[in-house]
Amino acid sequence: MNKNSREPVKGDRLSQKQREQRLALTIIIPIFLIVFGIVIFPVLYNFWLSIQEVTLGNLAKATPIRALKWLFTLGRAGGLPDFVGLSNFIAVAQDPRFLSAFGTSLIYSFSGVILSILLGLYSALLVHRRMPARRVIRGIFLLPYIAPVVATAFIWRWILNPVYGVGNWLAVQAGLIAEPVAWISTRGLALLIAIVFQGWRYFPFIFLFILARLQSIPEDLYEAARVDGAGTFQQFFHITLPQLKGVLATVFLLRFMWIFNKFDDIYLLNKGAAGTEVLPILVRRYSIEMEQFGKGAALSIYLFLILAVFIFFYFRWVMEEW
Amino acid sequence: MVDFGKYGERTIVGILVVIGFTIFLTTVLFPFYWMIISSMKNMGELFAWPPKLIPSELDFSAYWAVLFQHGFLNYMKNSAIVTLSTVLLTISLGTLGAYAVSRLYFKGKNMMQRSILLIYMFPPIVLVIPLYVLMSALGLRDSLGGLVLVYLAQTLPVSLYMLSSYFKQLPPDLEEAGLVDGCNRLEVIWRITIPLSVPAIMSVALYTFMIAWNEFLFAFMFLDSTGKFTLPIGMTHLFSSYHTAWDKVMAAGMIITIPVVIVFLVFERYMIRGLTAGSIKG
Numbered sequence: 001m002n003k004n005s006r007e008p009v010k011g012d013r014l015s016q017k018q019r020e021q022r023l024a025l026t027i028i029i030p031i032f033l034i035v036f037g038i039v040i041f042p043v044l045y046n047f048w049l050s051i052q053e054v055t056l057g058n059l060a061k062a063t064p065i066r067a068l069k070w071l072f073t074l075g076r077a078g079g080l081p082d083f084v085g086l087s088n089f090i091a092v093a094q095d096p097r098f099l100s101a102f103g104t105s106l107i108y109s110f111s112g113v114i115l116s117i118l119l120g121l122y123s124a125l126l127v128h129r130r131m132p133a134r135r136v137i138r139g140i141f142l143l144p145y146i147a148p149v150v151a152t153a154f155i156w157r158w159i160l161n162p163v164y165g166v167g168n169w170l171a172v173q174a175g176l177i178a179e180p181v182a183w184i185s186t187r188g189l190a191l192l193i194a195i196v197f198q199g200w201r202y203f204p205f206i207f208l209f210i211l212a213r214l215q216s217i218p219e220d221l222y223e224a225a226r227v228d229g230a231g232t233f234q235q236f237f238h239i240t241l242p243q244l245k246g247v248l249a250t251v252f253l254l255r256f257m258w259i260f261n262k263f264d265d266i267y268l269l270n271k272g273a274a275g276t277e278v279l280p281i282l283v284r285r286y287s288i289e290m291e292q293f294g295k296g297a298a299l300s301i302y303l304f305l306i307l308a309v310f311i312f313f314y315f316r317w318v319m320e321e322w
Numbered sequence: 323m324v325d326f327g328k329y330g331e332r333t334i335v336g337i338l339v340v341i342g343f344t345i346f347l348t349t350v351l352f353p354f355y356w357m358i359i360s361s362m363k364n365m366g367e368l369f370a371w372p373p374k375l376i377p378s379e380l381d382f383s384a385y386w387a388v389l390f391q392h393g394f395l396n397y398m399k400n401s402a403i404v405t406l407s408t409v410l411l412t413i414s415l416g417t418l419g420a421y422a423v424s425r426l427y428f429k430g431k432n433m434m435q436r437s438i439l440l441i442y443m444f445p446p447i448v449l450v451i452p453l454y455v456l457m458s459a460l461g462l463r464d465s466l467g468g469l470v471l472v473y474l475a476q477t478l479p480v481s482l483y484m485l486s487s488y489f490k491q492l493p494p495d496l497e498e499a500g501l502v503d504g505c506n507r508l509e510v511i512w513r514i515t516i517p518l519s520v521p522a523i524m525s526v527a528l529y530t531f532m533i534a535w536n537e538f539l540f541a542f543m544f545l546d547s548t549g550k551f552t553l554p555i556g557m558t559h560l561f562s563s564y565h566t567a568w569d570k571v572m573a574a575g576m577i578i579t580i581p582v583v584i585v586f587l588v589f590e591r592y593m594i595r596g597l598t599a600g601s602i603k604g
Contacts, residue, residue, distance in 0.1 A: 014436055032434075155575060
């Protein structure tokens with residue numbers, strides 16, 4: 001029991017503080033190493049790759065040791081086996097596929113996010129009311145977001161199958177189309193499906209955010225409006241919507257960022273065929289299919305820059321205005 | 323604004339509610355219903371035209387084929403290994419790290435706190451090419467261990483953020499009492515902080531489970547040998563080898579989806595907290 005009765009001496013306390021700092025560092029250093037190794041270093045390594053000609057043939061030369069040497073000496077130690085300057089960036093910018101993928105990415109991201117926000121708002125308003133089985137319905141609405149993307153993408157492909165798809169049959173029965181359509185391999189339709197799929201899969205995310213926000217709008221506001229004779233729609237446009245502005249702006253930013261970078265959904269639906277080639281799909285195509293890792297790295301840097309510019313202006317124009 | 327009158331407006335709202343519930347419930351539930359019955363239809367009914375909305379008999383042969391002939395038992399094992407390791411490492415490293423961030427002092431702490439979420443913002447598609455080259459050079463690419471490392475870098479920043487903000491809300495008195503009673507910091511974390519933080523730790527664990535179990539991009543890019551495939555890659559592999567085996571593809575979809583749905587039903591409360599606070603990237 002020596003420890004407890006010990007007088008708190010100044011020097012002792014200091015060593016206690018040092019002990020704690022040592023403990024903190026032993027905890028933090030492994031975490032830092034993982035995050036550095038898997039996130040920060042690859043980002044820097046990407047720059048190193050992007051100014052070289054890296055193909056499958058000389059992949060072995062692109063060692064992290066060389067990259068580290070180059071980074072730590074700020075390029076003076078050499079370490080660029082096949083230096084090509086900015087030619088990867090120029091080649092990407094001149095590739096007509098880049099511009100078309102950029103356009104597709106913009107259309108896909110904007111319309112998909114807006115669709116999922118509208119659906120998320122609608123569903124949140126539906127569930128934000130006193131009703132039986134509210135929790136069950138909330139759980140059901142979350143399903144598309146919780147289910148693995150591979151499973152949902154393949155369900156959609158099966159439903160939209162041009163020969164046996166039940167979706168085609170239903171659409172024919174409803175008189176929407178005259179005969180079965182090859183939805184995901186027809187130009188135009190494929191992008192539309194990708195956007196609808198995105199709206200379907202991600203509305204629950206927005207639904208959750210809006211639902212949480214709706215629950216915190218003070219009831220007095222509505223009561224006061226009702227006393228003044230405001231109807232349901234007036235209450236929605238004059239109270240609910242203004243109160244949701246902040247959430248909507250945040251959710252738009254998050255979803256836009258993620259969907260702009262998203263590879264899985266479109267790749268699983270139709271591998272970026274029939275006019276759905278977005279930038280993330282092109283990154284993989286350059287690197288894995290065309291085996292030009294330098295070009296892939298350059299494109300992913302473009303992707304990152306485009307997003308950074310978007311975020312900058314979004315904060316300037318939207319977040320501050322609102 | 324158009325004036326519908328009091329009763330007119332009420333009717334319109336009523337119609338919107340009925341239409342809304344009908345559309346949302348059918349469009350959400352029907353695809354899952356279709357997966358379930360397609361996985362259990364026999365060949366004749368699977369490709370029947372017009373499609374059979376209710377199968378006349380249930381046939382589980384697709385599950386048997388997928389599990390025992392197409393290697394899904396092994397994919398399940400791989401997915402379970404990757405997911406469990408990611409979850410356990412994330413909550414243990416995350417809890418310790420978050421404790422250090424919220425209660426201990428160390429150099430660079432402020433910078434670290436500020437950069438945690440910034441790191442989380444780096445999109446996977448930007449990381450995947452350099453990581454592909456990096457992991458190839460290190461011989462870690464086609465391995466489950468390498469995959470766990472990549473997932474940890476995705477989950478740790480969020481878990482640090484979520485847990486440290488939770489720990490900061492806990493009253494420090496109890497911990498100080500523990501320290502005075504002669505516990506060291508690790509004992510305090512184990513006996514006081516962790517028992518008080520079960521809900522937050524559960525949320526992080528479930529969030530991590532969802533990421534690791536569902537992840538597609540990195541697994542798809544990194545894993546080459548079928549023996550190491552996780553379930554999502556196993557499913558795309560199955561589809562690319564048997565383009566028309568829709569009963570098997572749907573059975574595979576069920577095998578991937580069921581664990582997630584069960585976990586969701588059991589832990590709904592924690593899950594929703596994790597979904598909103600951490601916001602699964604994707």
